[in-house]
Amino acid sequence: MNYKKLAGEINYFVGGEENIKNVVHCATRLRFNLHDNKKADKEKLENLDGVLSVVVNSGQFQVVIGSHVSEVFKEIQSAVNIDGDKNNTTPSKQKVNIIEKVFEVISGSFSPLLGALAGAGMLRALLALLTMTDILSTDSGTYTILLAAGNAIFYFLPIFLGITISTKLGANPYVGGMIGATLLEPNFIGLLQVRGDITDFLGIPVVLVNYASSVFPAFIAITIYALLNRCLKKIIHKDLQMFMLPMLALIIIVPLTMIAFGPVGIYIANSIGTFINFLYAETGVLTGAILGGGWTFLTLFGIHTGFTPFILENLASGGDPILALVSAAVFAQIGLAFGVFLKTEDKKLKALAGSTLMPGLLSGITEPILYGLALRYKRGLIYIAIGGVIGGGVSGLLGAVATVYAFPSILSVPIYSPLISYVIAMFVAFAVSAGLTLVLGFEDKKTIAMDEKKLESEPSSEKNETILSPLSGLVKPLNEVNDSVFSSNAMGRGVAIEPTEGRVTSPVNGVVTMVFPTYHAIGIQSDEGAEVLIHIGINTVSLQGEHFSSAIKQGDRVTQGQHLIDFDVKKIKEAGYEVVTPIIITNTDNYIEFIDLKSDTVQAKEELLRLVAN
Template identity: 60%
Template sequence: MSNQNIAKEIVHLVGGEQNISSLVHCATRLRFNLKDNKLADKENLKKLSGILGVVESGGQFQIVIGSHVSEVYKEISKTTNTDASEKSPNEKKGSIGAQIFEVISRSFSPLLGALAGAGMLKALLTILTMTGILSAESGTYFILSAAGNAVFYFLPIFLGITISTKFGANPYVGGAIGAALLEPNFTSLVNNSGDVSHFLGIPVVMMDYSSSVFPIFIAISIYAVLDRFLKKIIHKEIQMFMVPMLSLVIIVPLTVIAFGPFGVTLGNLIGQGISFLATQSGILTGAIMGGAFTFLTLLGLHWGLTPIVLANLAGDGDPLLAMASAAIFAQIGVSFGVLLKTKDKNLKTLAGSMLLPGALSGVTEPIIYGLVLRYKRTLPYIAVSGAVGGAIVGLVGAKAISFSFPSFLGIPAFSPMGLYTIAILISFVCATLLTVVLGYEDKQKNVEANKTESEQQSLKQEVILSPLTGVIKLLADVEDEAFATEAMGKGISIEPTVGKAVSPVNGVVTTVFRTGHAIGITSDKGAELLIHIGINTVKLKGKYFSPVVNEGDRIIQGDLLVNFDIEKIKEAGYLVTTPIIITNSSSYTDVIDTNKETVQEKDDLLTLII
């Protein structure tokens, strides 16, 4: 399915544009703020081709897309007002904690690419200087170093812009507040005035705000409230200059007098607290971080650590990111283990395609949602391997010295590099071996392989009949990656010769796509099926499809579901190859295809084994 079609289906299934308050994206997820989460069709979103998972966390409705999330976001933005700021009276704000996580996520998400790119550049410079390829005294080094350091040094400016945008205030005034903390005349006071200066006779504790996080969060939160208040009391004709002027006059002094020192002190206390825990028991702290980080990622809460990490990096380094790295490499190890162990060509391709982005860029959410949640037996492998690697990181006192997504390319961003490398490799190898030795599928499936044919027959749960008359085609040969890689589930496909589809089971119609090209059914025995007529036929917008059932209809085997015109569809340039997918195939130990080359409607097609 194209990004454009995925975008349209997502907007429809989250309740339409009218249900969207706002939308941003991070490395792999679309993060919606919906007016009413109950209007979103979570189950059908999970079944949609191109979606890896759906998570409700931190007050957000998050849809996991993968590394091409920005492309889907662009398609949604073209047709939908994703920056709508009006809130429905029914919209729930969520708990204080959820709102804080949302602000953090929305503030850092736009900066993600710049932070990651600059961090990798700094890691590259470390390699070049260590190997003697580049001198740390050369002009080339200083120019590239400036490119790598700038986003971190001027972080208060960037955060001033993104936080203001989140709160609906003027983002450029927010940026100006951050810039004031880095303005040369102000920073010279730090060097020339000692620890204290004065503003209208009020003592000002001078501090270095470069790379700081907490002061600007506090300052912009207050500025957003002030901005709304000033717009209520100042005449519209003079708001354009008066509101920004008064905001700067009030917020900048308050920041350097109160918010800034408090924020810096708060960040230092958190950093000291983490350092204290690491000093008291680096092994325990690392084990907890390495073991738990995957579950934080599953809930979308891992971004809550970012301000702490960046605040620590402004000091002498951050141990949290180093400890969490063990979980990342454990996830990569599971993917590599599945790649080594599986004999299924489609699964091998899927594991390999997820392995490379994780290993090279540290983006492992496709592994989590595409493999780990599909084969839940691997979750303990990741927890154990992450805990072991994290404990070793804590033991050797490894820290991140620059911001970088944990990956093989990002290793130079951590110190001591050698000991850190040993720790994360142990985590990687441990997860790989656990996956290869103990397997990634449920134990029941391994037992199934050793049973006699008669015993296997006794395990049959359900036989799915053919909804079509036509020629059998392997799912791997379907010209759509989502189906061919079994990302949506196991099944089979049929090249129909008769333009009608009937129900393959007794059950209930759960989904009838608006375009009529796809129908979802849940059988009485629990099988969830998707009959998807044609490839990319959603683009026909319902032409040549005539559904005769509606969502919620009760059906029995053989009932007519939809009529479709095979020749017209082909003339329009589309394939009529029809995948029949068991979307909850992970609930079964096996899905056995028919051995026939052609089928008539209501012939045996698939056998589902418990």
């Protein structure tokens, strides 16, 4: 897979760099916070090769990639210049209610940590397996060193959360990390041994609490810090902000955290933990059935990470039932993939099902199963839900709990207790889902009819399409354009034109699919199927529409040679911007041949490109 090309396409279809407020990634999906979700093209994103699905939830625009998400994220980071402070403080046009905002902050704060948490959890699972089989002694130095590596992120969780929450809320992440670190500072921890349960600050009583591995105190403290930071920025002179903002934040927030935020956070965590354990003890079967059956749908909507703080707080108290219950959904999903793999005679589908099994079994990443199989064959969702309900119910009945945070998989089995109870419950979830798939099948008549219709409608003969030049000027190879997204062919193949006059005409007969508000870019889908992007100049979006005017709008039907956009070549150059204009066929992969008909110069409405579709 060409990650650079995919990253460029995703960047373009979410509305471009100027529409991205922030972007992070979790185990399987890119999580964008956009200034305006309406500028993103959900349908085009879902049709990209390498994108499993797109979910818009809790204010986030989530692009599901699968296990290769980190590679795509790196390419987006290298191609997109996002100013953290600017983008996080610019008001967004999204209307998000308070519940959605809370889930957005929780999700955005934990997403960067999920890989580290899961990796540390898997290390703890490996240590548990090695000690259970007497391969490694708990008294050895090797065990102690590896245990320290596995425990570190959980013990110092307030520091990591201080960084990620501050980043999410647009405050200084290092100051946030310092606030989290004060909860674990050795002198403060030492007060627990010297003073007992209470000390004072300026005569105000301070209840001493061990904040290691805690979640809610950091959330409360850093949220207040972010609000305070915004207020202080308005009243403190810029030249003094570098040291005044951190100093005042520490002086104000740290004591307040010790006096109020910390104890309140611990009380909230204990109350939630007590309630969850009460439900588990009194109605374990019902709780397990609900979570086991519903977890798949929470994952599809991308809000499953909202449970992470509750899981971590339960683990800090000795054991968590939530992970044990929702694991049933994961193994039910794996069961579906296994059932499809055995049932289908279609080689491509068998390969797809087989390729999704290993990520699920070894790492607990099942989004490829959900979006590649379950959503394609709707019966699969029913089988997964049934398997999750039964497996979760059995897990609740037998009382299985997790002792460490890790994604549910066969490698993380040792972290659950009682081990046999957990294994039985997960086998039931897997077997029910796989069995239903094998016995009842996974394709319905509607799906089969759609697939047959698609095959019948596929063209079998070559089809040529000519693209006229939208501009007059000097023709250049695309690799000479001073923008890596275009020069690398990340958006597709094409050519560039250095225009001699500022008039753009339509290169095809078709429909205008996109006109940027700044008029510097326009997309047209031709009647023959070509998707043409005309991007006037490099970084000219920064002109905010100055020196541009449009004769058309999105949704208009256009004909070859029709006047589209005017721009002032001289004034754009005087403003310091290049006017070289890439003309890109964004769906190049649909064509078996791409013929460049150019000479060194071209006039508007002359033949520029010829495409051959199979």
